Amino acid sequence: MDMALWDIAGKRAGMPVHDLLGGLQRTAARCCTHAAGATVDASIDHAADLMERGYGHVRLQTGQPGLGAYGFPGTPGGYPGHPNPDGWDVHHYLRTAPALFAAARERLGADVELLHDVHSRLTGKQAVVLARSLEPYRLFFLEDPVAPEHYDRLPEVRAAAPVPIAAGEQVASVADAARLVQGGGVDLLRLHVSAVGGVQTAWHGPADVSPVGCVTDTCTRTPARAGASTSTSGPRPGSLRCRDCTSAGRCTSAAPTAASNPRERPPSPRGQPAAA
Numbered sequence: 041m042d043m044a045l046w047d048i049a050g051k052r053a054g055m056p057v058h059d060l061l062g063g064l065q066r067t068a069a070r071c072c073t074h075a076a077g078a079t080v081d082a083s084i085d086h087a088a089d090l091m092e093r094g095y096g097h098v099r100l101q102t103g104q105p106g107l108g109a110y111g112f113p114g115t116p117g118g119y120p121g122h123p124n125p126d127g128w129d130v131h132h133y134l135r136t137a138p139a140l141f142a143a144a145r146e147r148l149g150a151d152v153e154l155l156h157d158v159h160s161r162l163t164g165k166q167a168v169v170l171a172r173s174l175e176p177y178r179l180f181f182l183e184d185p186v187a188p189e190h191y192d193r194l195p196e197v198r199a200a201a202p203v204p205i206a207a208g209e210q211v212a213s214v215a216d217a218a219r220l221v222q223g224g225g226v227d228l229l230r231l232h233v234s235a236v237g238g239v240q241t242a243w244h245g246p247a248d249v250s251p252v253g254c255v256t257d258t259c260t261r262t263p264a265r266a267g268a269s270t271s272t273s274g275p276r277p278g279s280l281r282c283r284d285c286t287s288a289g290r291c292t293s294a295a296p297t298a299a300s301n302p303r304e305r306p307p308s309p310r311g312q313p314a315a316a
Contacts, residue, residue, distance in 0.1 A: 042238025057239065072097035072155055072180075079103065080140050084147050091152055097180060099155040102140050104133055130162065134169055141177035153180040160184045160210070164193030171201040181206040181228055194225025206230045214241055 050057040058064055073095050075087035083102040090098055137156065144154060156179060162170060167185035174182060183206040186193055191207065198205045204227035211217045211229075214236050220226055233239065 042240050043234060046239045061239070070097060071095070072099050072153075074099045074101070076101040077103065080136070080143050083140060084144050087144065087148060087152075087154075091148065096151070097153040097155065099157060099183075100140065100144055101157065102136065104128070104136070128161070130166060133161070134166065134173070137170060138173040138177075141174060141179070145177050150178070154178075155180045155183065155206075157183040158185045160187040162186055164190060164196055167193070167197040168200040171197055171203045171205075174203055175201045179203050183207065183230055184209060191220060191225060192223070194220075195223060198225055198227070204228060211236060213237065 046057050046060070050060055053060065073090050075083055075090055075098050077083035077086050080102050083100055087098045087100055141154060141156070148154075154177065156174070158167070158170065162185050164186060170185065171182060181204040185197055185205065185207075188210045194205060194207060205225065206228040207226050208217055208220060208229040208231045211220065211231060212235055217229055217231060217236060221229070
């Protein structure tokens with residue numbers, strides 16, 4: 041409701057909502073896109089293609105037994121050739137995920153930022169094992185290693201290895217996000233503006249949860265749930281664009297995600313403020 045009202049206000053004023061909130065603060069944001077495949081080689085081929093199109097941040101996944109669509113069991117595959125066998129095998133995952141990133145670094149090099157989403161599948165101890173095994177591959181972040189009911193284990197995971205931890209996609213309020221930050225379990229918040237109260241609530245969020253970086257759904261080619269936060273009717277002069285995108289207009293990827301904390305290598309030292 042909040043986002044719909046802001047959208048209506050922007051349309052009545054004839055301007056994008058960001059102008060109502062004080063105007064554009066930057067002309068571009070670093071964006072990530074998603075690469076996946078049924079095999080390690082297919083996933084890396086996909087990532088290499090995206091890099092050729094200008095992306096410098098790639099979330100890398102590969103097919104796993106027991107999973108169909110992107111992270112959800114028992115549903116049709118979300119990518120061509122994505123496997124859909126029965127039986128999730130956590131031990132297989134803990135072996136193959138590090139192998140994926142070892143192969144990716146060998147083929148793609150050290151300059152691309154690689155990300156990985158666990159989709160909340162692990163226990164605290166399993167997440168520690170994964171974080172330690174991924175340390176040599178310098179991930180930009182490791183997302184949702186545990187389910188929300190186990191967020192109290194995130195500080196343990198975060199302390200186990202220097203891999204930045206992202207979480208919050210399943211958080212439903214700014215207060216819950218603040219508790220996640222205050223508990224010391226995350227380096228970046230991965231939030232949906234629509235899930236934490238809309239534009240009005242999010243407007244108060246950054247000052248409350250800093251210095252943790254924030255990753256959100258804002259881009260010129262944005263999901264409908266975030267559309268009101270950037271523009272009233274698609275790209276227009278002065279609207280936000282993907283810094284990593286080769287296109288001057290809309291993003292060339294199907295679902296890019298803007299990162300408001302464009303950290304440089306090495307991965308951000310803990311406790312430093314998010315980039316303006």
